[in-house]
Amino acid sequence: MQAISNQNVVVLKEEGVTLPKGFKAGGMHCGIKKENLDLGYIISETPATAAGVYTTNVFQAAPLVVTQESIAKEYKIQAVLVNSGNANSCTGEQGIKDATAMQKAFASQLGISEHLVAVTSTGVIGELLPMKKIHSGIKQILNKENAAEENFMQAILTTDTSVKQIAVQIQIDGKTVSIGGAAKGSGMIHPNMATMLGFITTDANIAYEDLHFALKDVTNQSFNMITVDGDTSTNDMVLVLANGLAENNQLTKNHPDWDLFVKGLKMVSEELAKKIARDGEGATKLIEVVVDGAKTQEEASIVAKSIISSSLVKTAIFGTDANWGRIVTAIGYSGVPVQPNAVKVAIGPYQVFENGLPCPFDEAEVKYYLEQETIQIYVELNQGNQSVTAWGCDLTYDYVKINGSYRT
Amino acid sequence: MQAISNQNVVVLKEEGVTLPKGFKAGGMHCGIKKENLDLGYIISETPATAAGVYTTNVFQAAPLVVTQESIAKEYKIQAVLVNSGNANSCTGEQGIKDATAMQKAFASQLGISEHLVAVTSTGVIGELLPMKKIHSGIKQILNKENAAEENFMQAILTTDTSVKQIAVQIQIDGKTVSIGGAAKGSGMIHPNMATMLGFITTDANIAYEDLHFALKDVTNQSFNMITVDGDTSTNDMVLVLANGLAENNQLTKNHPDWDLFVKGLKMVSEELAKKIARDGEGATKLIEVVVDGAKTQEEASIVAKSIISSSLVKTAIFGTDANWGRIVTAIGYSGVPVQPNAVKVAIGPYQVFENGLPCPFDEAEVKYYLEQETIQIYVELNQGNQSVTAWGCDLTYDYVKINGSYRT
Secondary structure (H helix, E strand, O other): OOOOOOOOOOOEEOOOOOOOOOOEEEEEEEOOOOOOEEEEEEEEEEEEEEEEEEEOOOOOHHHHHHHHHHHHOOOOOEEEEEEEEEEEOOOOHHHHHHHHHHHHHHHHHHOOOOOHHEEEEEEEOOOOOOHHHHHHHHHHOOOHHHHOOHHHHHOOOOOOOOOOOEEEEEEEEEEEEEEEEEEEEOOOOHHHHHHOOEEEEOOOOOOOOHHHHHHHHHHHHHHHHOOOOOOOOOEEEEEEEEEEEEEEOOEOOOOOOOHHHHHHHHHHHHHHHHHHOOOOOOOOOOEEEEEEEEHHHHHHHHHHHHHHOOOOHHHHHHHOOOOOHHHHHHHHHHOOOOHHHOOOOEEEEEEEEEEOOOOOOHHHHHHHOOOOOOEEEEEEEEOOOOEEEEEEEOHHHHHHHHHHHHOO | OOOOOOOOOEEEEOOOOOOOEEEEEEEEEOOOOOOOOOOEEEEEEEEEEEEEEEOOOOOOOOHHHHHHHHHHHOEEEEEEEEEEOOOOOOOOHHHHHHHHHHHHHHHHHOOOOOOEEEEEEEEEEOOOOOOOHHHHHHHHHOOHHHHOOHHHHHHHOOOOOEEEEEEEEEEOEEEEEEEEEEEEOOOOOOOHOOOOEEEEEEEEOOHHHHHHHHHHHHHHHHHHOOOOOOOOOOOEEEEEOOOOOOOOOOOOOOOOOOHHHHHHHHHHHHHHHHHHHHHHHHOOOOOEEEEEEEOOHHHHOOOHHHHHHHHHHHHHOOOOOOOHHHHHHHHHHOOOOOOOHOOEEEEEEEEEEOOOOOOOOHHHHHHHHHHOOOOEEEEEOOOEEEEEEEEEEEEHHHHHHHHHHHHH
């Protein structure tokens, strides 16, 4: 009997950022929010190679500026400090001073260089951080009672209804390499208008350039596919830390297991992205839009995002209404020059549009399908061989409720 | 005492498409909808010079194809026939045949050439028109009891909550020239995803090229400013008919009162556009976004539409929450390279953001302002001297309710 090679197997784990060797995490309530946890950390035993992707919003929040500058020093981060409840955004020079002070205080608590600490914030825009509470929190945060990954995941949330984590393991050079992730964010109508934070840890041994390349690549296929291009909040950020403790030979694009590592990283990113989309504010369903047969990836993305951003599609799915006309309309105004008669649309397994005409389908059957928690919309453009997947959520009464009274 | 010149005065009238000389309108229930009126007409005594602007959606509905071809014959239209309840969109060749049959039947009823009849439809996509009901309706529609402008305005509605009309009068060459309009449409999240129909009549004497030029110009500043560029339904159309019965000297761009005519046409278009925006599905407020100090009109439009399309801005205004951070965020992700520290934002008379920082303001006062029915957001980019105004509405529970169950 032949042994099954596990070389290309990515094993999914119900764990998160502390599965990779040498990482710990924790969180506490320091008083920014009324009750919930609001200050969290991830720490690596040793300085980890670090790469990030950041919001493209021209109003970039203070902690993102500070963290990018710090990473640029030697592409290493050993600790991440996150607060929720206040975004430290639109806070001018004082905001930069506060983010720097947060970084400095945590570095001093850990006895490491300041630039090895990444800081980030999420919450209300335009209010200064309550620094007294944060300083007091930083003094206590390393206490034993706060040391729990669950605490970290709770501490980064804002309007999220659930924590989001995922981890995978792969074998590289005979070593077990783990990749873990945690995220916060909500799949809004324009998803990235809400702050999205992603934290990925790995014990893989990998150089900065390759890590950054892989992160950008998988982000484009995961976090950015729950996003309308350019629609980013002032605080969006995805960070990856790789501390090398798995002791594999350094990963580069020429390593035989490079693709496997990227596959693992992509799985973590995609799962977190889907969890964010599913946890849309007030959402009851995850919507997955697959656009196939496009001339280019870009055209496929534009069409997919046009559909996933359509409030009319989103409300129809909330109402379990097989309103394929709204899907066709969203394809038609996307700006991509599709051939009307070549386009096919399916809702789940049900073909609903072909040859410029609706297909006969059983309303009751499709309605039953639309009552599921995950809804797939499949579009075939028949213009090429490029394909993308995008994710979003339905639009519900509760979305309006949550967002009509967020600040007050 | 000097006589006040009325040469540049545009007099607003609480009337509509039948104010201009020689136009009549009517409507009836022919059975496409369960109860409400669903078939309407406008007729001019004489063939009128006609121009139109049409959806840019690649899935263009059948009646738009037929109407465009008809207008192209001699740029004249004498009658318009509109049905609501069924959009005759995504209906293939049969849809074209049905639109042509509708046109032919009404022309025969009126005893005029087919190509002098414009047809248009609004309602559910992908179902064939119930031609038996429509033919039976066309036979009765000219009966006296249907002849009422109010009937026409009712017959073109779908999810609208109110009829929309406006008219103006101006003096040209000593003659009173009237311009009247009626519209249907709802200011959605992406406003033009719902069908918008505009019908403008005038007794002005004007040549086709100039009429078309003026219509395109004012549409860009009115109907298209409740629109996210390219987000158009399959049926959107604005038609203008000019029958010349006012007997002014033919208007051209060189006529001394050209600007006055354009001003009147713009006032009609802008008022209709604002009524559409205000009648957004489930909307409680009209939002007016003024972007000033832009380098170009295009950049000003992009920023204005980014704000007016933001579901987070719209829900905040519904919730009377002075959440200026969402406005700033929408400016920041619009794609226009603004200078963060140069941007100023005001909500009504209240300055809320300047120099990259929030301005102190009285929450209660701004909350009181946000309880009004018309909310103005003013943005100064400080990069140039171009300015635009865009309109939209708030996002409410009722939006979700209406659109979650439209088709069923």
